[in-house]
Amino acid sequence: MVGKRNVTTFRKLWKIISRDNCTYYTDDWSVYSEVIPRHQHVVGKQHTLSIESNNSNTRHRIARMTRKTKVVSKSEEVVDLTIKLWVHFEDNNNFLSEQGNFISIFG
Structure with missing residues (x-):
């Protein structure tokens, strides 16, 4: 929001x-x-210990959520897509199904 x-x-x-x-x-x-x-x-x-831990992980993994830096987007669409992508890959099964694609980029 x-x-x-x-x-x-x-x-x-x-x-x-x-x-x-x-x-x-x-x-x-x-x-x-x-x-x-x-x-x-x-x-x-x-x-709130687990909630704060989750918030910390979110801020750590998505730099645009921490402070105004080079990676901050004011576009609501870009922020929304970034969160959706992060949530998708927080599910280990989703990440594992794409892991080979990620590794092939660097291979």
Whole structure:
């Protein structure tokens, strides 16, 4: 989702990502409490170790998500495609099926 860091942008994102059977762990940014239903929302770091680990891996593997560098794209389409590609190859089976193609580039 591309936009300003405000309640309007978060509401747009929420429409895309919200699920009835999920619990959402966040910090205490007031916008979260305005949008996320109280029964699904937990504020704090108590259960976020694996979430933070996943976020760290995402930032590490996709440089455009870390900071404004040469690899940053402001194109929503390019950012969306990059995330889809990363998610696809995070599944080890998907990576293994393409591994030979990747290796052949360098062979």
